[in-house]
Structure formats: C-alpha cells, structure tokens
Amino acid sequence: MGVVLVFMVIVAAFAGWWLSRQGLAAKPWLEVGVIGEAVEPSSPATAKLGLGTFLVVASSLFALLVSAYSMRMGMADWRALPMPTVLWFSTGLLVLASIALHMAVIAARCDEPGHLRSSLLAAGVCSLAFLSTQALAWRELAAAGYFTAANPASAFFYLVTAIHGAHLLGGLVALGRTGARAFAAPREISPKAMGGLTLSVELCATYWHFLLLVWLVLFSLLMRWTDDLIEICRGLLSA
Template identity: 45%
Template sequence: MTPSLLRNQPQPNPGNAWQTPSVSGVDRAHAAKLGLRLFLAVVSSLFLLFLVAFILRSQIPDWQPLTEPMAPLAQTGSLWLNSLFLIAASIGLQWARVAARRGHGKTTAVAFILGGALAIAFLAGQFWVWQQFAAQGYLLASNPANSFFYLLTGLHALHLLGGLIAWARTLSKLLLREPVQSLSTSVELCAIYWHYLLALWLLLFALLTSTPQTYEAIAAFCGLR
C-alpha cells in the first residue's frame, strides 16, 4: 500500500479506549444526582404536609405552646448549639466536595470525617434535648405541641441518620485509599444532602420556637383559619 493511501486510512485514537467508561461514569453521576433530587422532592412534600398539619393543629384551644416562660423552649440555647453543629457539618462536607473536585485525597478525607462527626454531634445534642423534655414532664402524648416537636425533630434526625449511612460507606472507601476522583460524586451527593437537611432544620427551628401569634399570622396568611 502506498504512503498516500496509508494517510487516507482512519487512524486509531488511543483515547477511544477510555471513551465508553467516561461516558458511563458521567451517566451514572447524572442518574445519581437526579435520583437525589427526586428523593428530596418527596421529603419536602412530606415535611410540607406535616408543617401544614402543625399550623392547623396550633389553632385549636388545647394547644399548649412550648415557648411559654416555664416551657422547655423558653430557652433555646441547646437548639442553637445543635444548629451550630449542623452548620459546621455542612461547611465540612462542602469543603470535602471542593477538595474532591480538585483531586486532593487527604483533604477530602479530613473534611469528610469532620462533617460527619459534627453531624453525629448534632444528633447527640438532639437526643439530649429530648431527654430534657422528658425530664420536665413534656412527654410525647401529654400535649399536641409536644407530639409535633418530637415528630418533626425525630423525622429530621431519622433522615440525617440515613445520610450518615451513606456517609459511612463513602468514608470507608476513602480510608481504603480508593481514587478520590472515583468518589467525587458520592462526596458531592453527601454535601448536597447535608445542605438540604441544614435548610430544613433552620426552617423547623424557626417554626418550633415561634409564638402562638406567629402561628395565627401564618394560618391567616395561608387561608388555614
């Protein structure tokens, strides 16, 4: 075959050997992010229904506010501390997310561990708050406001606990020194989930510590009265 004919033949591209796995990896990452968005939409709908029920129930006369001077939520220092734990956890996961994108394995692992540890501290703080409620006689069934406090904070903690399971699986792979590039999507999904739970918690915190007058205003604004 002449040299001119050889030049006209299609030349092999060494990059083609990696093209299919790369596309497959992108597809998996896209599917995982889409799945997380759908899950968060379902969770948001669930909490929205509970919040509407909360506002409706607060308008019935037997509702005993937890923010009265002698009630547990008259002092919110413990909840503020827990909120700081969750804010710091979200910052830690975001730090890990950025480090994973840049391929910094050690920084990713340190930030990822820090974020999870602070989330565990938040859960421990919430458990302590529940114990304080019980010690003061504010049990689950003794008042509708109590029931909603345990329900909303418990559901939030349950979703965070589920996130910690995914966090632990990703952490085990990081500690086994798997390439950080292959775990970048998992780290990013954990960070997104933590940011969502932080925003949800701040909403719950603001609502649970509000006054009956605020509930009345919300009910009137939403046409629930």
C-alpha cells in the first residue's frame, strides 16, 4: 500500500501541476475542421478538463495494478522473471518519444511548422518502436517458457505491459490525427489554425509524459528496484 500511495502522490502532483497551468482560452483537442482554418472551440476548456479526468481514471487503474503486484509478489509461489534486456531499449525509446513531443510543443508555440512536423514524426516512430520492443520482450519470455499460467510473475508482466501498451495505442490514434493535420496543412499555417494545432500537440505531449511516468514506475517494479521500499512499507503497516 505504501508504494501505491507514493505512486498516487506523484501522479496527483503531476496532474495538479498540469491542470494549474491550463488557461481558459483553449480550443478542444482534436476538433475536426477544414485544414488550414481555425477550429472553433465547443467550450473553453473541455479538452483539457477531459484529458485531466482521463489521467485521473488511468492513474487509479495503474495504482490498482501496482498494489496487486506488490502484494502478490510476497506470496510463496512467486518466482521473479529474468527481465529481457530489450526493456532497457524500449524505455529509452519512450523517453525519446516524450522528448520529441516536448520539442513539438516548442516548435508549435514558436510557429515553426517544419520542426513541428519532424518532431511529431519522430515521436510516432519512437512510440511504434517502443511497442515493437515490448512485443519482442513477450516473445523472449515465451520462448524461455514463461507463460501466463506458469508463474504469477509471468501473468503480471504480460498484464501490466499489455495495459500500458493499450493506453499507448490509444494515444497513437490521437497523435496520428494531430500529425495528419500538421502535414496536410499549408506550408504557412495561419495563426488561428496554429493555435488549435498547438493545443492538440500540447495535450498529446502531456499524455506521453504521463505514460512515461507510469512506465518508469512499472519498470522499477519489474526490475525489482523497489523491493526494499516494498518491504519497508510492509513493515510499517504491520507494526
């Protein structure tokens, strides 16, 4: 439970910081309109409030997974997995995707369509590569005989990585739509149209930063870096 509380505090602090920085003069995320024209808002902060609400719900889901994982690993039938080396590479790819989206936000705010398009493309490629390396990790564990029914640790590994991957796939749909708008827009994008596109990029970046934060927590659990912290928390709760 202590690990879950730490996780929730970190995510809540991140969500609170982000929401506190949001203005009220925003256009909705991924509002469909004519390319190159301004997209009128349906309500001032609908998109940002909607994403913030979704992040809270997703945080609760991952917190439950972390809680179940930390409790289950203390049972006698738990046998730790040899973590595939490719997970280090996949973590680096997700870090690069998050950085690329941050650069895309800067490019959008500075009205640099060329850099914006290249940054969005880099983020998409790194994200797809991340999912590919996750699939390679699954394949490596399956080839070594670590199936979902063989060991609770195997089942949890497949579960947490699959749920995180599903969230990333959903984000790729939004990122793809944002990228399509950026690449289909005229070479010189009007200020109003750029404003709507900038909001889409900002929200995509926020979502990717969230996914990176969640993955770093999950990665720490899978690599057993938090074992000592979990034991300390158990000792405090049982005292």
